[in-house]
Amino acid sequence: MGQFIQLVVDGLSNGSIYAVLALAIVLVNQATGLINFAQGGMAVFSAYITWLLTEHGLSLILAILLSVLASFVLGALVERLVMRRFERGDPDTAVVVTIGLLTLITGICGWLWTYNNQQFRSLFSLTTVSIFGAAVSIRSIGTFAVIAVIMLFLQALFLGTKFGLALRAVAINPKSAALSGLPVGRLLMAGWGLAAALGAVAGALVAPQLTLTPGMMDTALVYALAAVILGGQSSPVGVVVAAWLIGVVENLAAVYVHFIGYDLKVAVPFILTFVVLVVRPQGLFGRKVVARV
Amino acid sequence: MFRSPGLFSRAWVRRAITAIAVIAVLAVPLGFDEYTNQNLARIGVFAVAVLGLNVVMGYTGQVSLGQIFFVGVGAYVTAYGATHGWNIGVVLVASILIPGVIGLLVALAAARLGGLAIAMLTLALPIVGVPLAKRLSDYTGGSQGLSSAFSSAPEWSGLYNDQWQLYVVLVVGGAVFLLTRNLVRGKYGRAFAIVKSNEAVAASMGISPYRYKVLAFTVASLIGGVSGFLYMAVVQFTSPETLSLGHSVTLLASMVIGGSASIVGSLLGGAYYVLAPQLANHVDPNTTELLQGALLLLVLFLLPGGLVSLPRVIARKLRRNRPTGGADRQQSSSGAPARGRKAVEEAPTMSGIPTGRPE
Structure with a gap:
């Protein structure tokens, strides 16, 4: 039983990291209708900024906050300078652009900071506490708590502020939003900036576990995308629930299903997604998209 | 031309x-030395892989990040068959059909989701493929990989190994290119083009987007299998590294840089795949990825039709001496097929109808 609880809590903690990245992807997807494959790469870049600042003697908390700010600016710039031109065009081209961005950003990280692993300090201590007989690490609880706070913040931002309302308006119908006087371009930049800032948090949370490398987020990106599909591309809540589900199920499968084990647990979200898609193509919480001709 | x-x-x-x-x-x-022949053979191998990707992505507009997986499966099947003494014909057929069947199964699920879900799901193939190849070590040799020198030149030919291997690539690859060219220029190519430009219009014309997406993806994985067979014939070694995500991204970049929806572009893409890392290594091995990303973005910005469209773009610039307007930019990266002219003729009339694109 102790092991089971431990696995579930660790799964929720991992799932939380996928959830942040998935939320960032949904944020961009809602605003621009495209999937940003570079989201993970941008998060790695943010993590490198954090790491660089701590290497220069800043405290970790301050470094993360500065990196979040810098990521917001960089994300907005990427939208303005690179993505803007492809947003109204063919969505498949835009996706290829994000894949190009992923390669470029990973390449920049590798070029500037080499492909060697860098040690990244953890925000939370690694000591464990005992809950119902299970040894649960402070890090797992801390990660989960950080994500919960971020979600509440986002929820408040989107539902409780004028800025959030404007963002949602742009997402639903950019043309009408522009006609009612909203600065659509700047709001899109803000959307990308927010997504990049979220990525910075995800990067700082995952880097201590995986150690910092340019390809650190590749697997997390895969999990996040699976969560996006599973949860339904249009539903933030659904995506977070799906990410937790994936985190828990893969942890349980790694231990209890002999064939899967630790090396093949990356297949779990996809088996899960595969099954769900055959039954519900729109995802667990998504709406059916109807095209108007 | x-x-x-x-x-x-x-x-x-x-x-x-x-x-x-x-x-x-x-x-x-x-006529060439061993080194050149080997490079040419590798270019042929990856040109076939890019061609397969072009069928699903360039012609049908479904972004696939999983093409390398089918190349890898084809290579593993070839290596397994060759080391177990199967007849070479059986090996070839198996190395094509097995990836094809896997591709069909993946496509049946992925194509149910509209839009970009295929891109997201195909990303999983190399990510899951690498640990899977390590796990199934009874068949794949685990992390060590499999090697098999089944493609040595036979006694009667009097050729060197590199010459024989290049001939194998030329004959098999040539056949695949010919068949694919016929496919994308005919009825199916036109159906692919409509599915790419507007799924709702395709459906209203009685062309099931689902069916053609599945078809295109399956054809792409069949061609990927051929590429895997050729890979094994030329490289004679495969390991889990063969089907890593990085290679799949490079394959996609090669396709766009060579020219999407273009037969000649596939050849250029294969050349890019093989030669670009060699060139970048001369500069600095650490910059390979950086240069590739930058080049891919540059091509998307400046030359959306890929390298294959370069002569046309230059010719157009020379012909019209006025500043280029929106007309040039209309061609999206996965835009007008350079060779499949018939397909293009259909497409503009389709997209001329003011329609909303299904998201």
Whole structure:
């Protein structure tokens, strides 16, 4: 039983990291209708900024906050300078652009900071506490708590502020939003900036576990995308629930299903997604998209 | 290549040129040194892989990040069959059919989701494929990989190994290119083009987007299998690294840089795949990825049709001496097929109807 609880809590903690990245992807997807494959790469870049600042003697908390700010600016710039031109065009081209961005950003990280692993300090201590007989690490609880706070913040931002309302308006119908006087371009930049800032948090949370490398987020990106599909591309809540589900199920499968084990647990979200898609193509919480001709 | 009417449009001239080109290509392996021949053979291998990707992505507009997986499966099947003494014909057929069946199963699920879900799901193939190849070590040799030298030149041919291997690539790859060219220029190619430009219109014309997406993806994985067979014939070694995500991204970049929805572009893509890392290594091995990303973005910004469209773009710039307007930018990266002219003729009338694109 102790092991089971431990696995579930660790799964929720991992799932939380996928959830942040998935939320960032949904944020961009809602605003621009495209999937940003570079989201993970941008998060790695943010993590490198954090790491660089701590290497220069800043405290970790301050470094993360500065990196979040810098990521917001960089994300907005990427939208303005690179993505803007492809947003109204063919969505498949835009996706290829994000894949190009992923390669470029990973390449920049590798070029500037080499492909060697860098040690990244953890925000939370690694000591464990005992809950119902299970040894649960402070890090797992801390990660989960950080994500919960971020979600509440986002929820408040989107539902409780004028800025959030404007963002949602742009997402639903950019043309009408522009006609009612909203600065659509700047709001899109803000959307990308927010997504990049979220990525910075995800990067700082995952880097201590995986150690910092340019390809650190590749697997997390895969999990996040699976969560996006599973949860339904249009539903933030659904995506977070799906990410937790994936985190828990893969942890349980790694231990209890002999064939899967630790090396093949990356297949779990996809088996899960595969099954769900055959039954519900729109995802667990998504709406059916109807095209108007 | 020969657009100007007159001499080159006559059937017998074209046939003669084709015949001369074929003879010239067949003479190539005899005339070069071993290093060049091996490079050319590798280019052929990856040109076939890019061609497969082009069928699903360039012609049908479904972004696939999983093409390398099918190449890898084809290579593993070939290696397994060759080391177990199967007949070479059986090996070839198995190395094509097994990836094809896997591709069909993946596509049946992925194509149910509209839009970009295929891109997201196919990303999983290399990510899951690498640990899976390590796990199934009874068949794949685990992390060590499999090697098999089944493609040595036979005694009677009197050729060196590198020459023989290049011939294998030329014959098998040539056949695949010919078949694919016919596929994308015919009825199916037109159906692919409509599915790419507007799924709702395709459906209203009785062309099931689902069915054609599945078809395109399956064809792409079949071609990927051929590429895997050729890979094994040329490289003679495969390991889990063969089907890593990085290679799949490079394959996609090669396709866009070479020219999407283009047969010649696939060849250029294969050349890019093989030669670009070699060039970048001369500069600094650490910058390979950086240069590739930058080049991919540059091509998307400046030359959306890929390298294959370069002569056309230059010709157009020379012809019209006025500043280029929106007309040039209309061609999206996965835009007008350079060779499949019939497909293009259909497409503009389709997209001329003011329609909303299904998201």
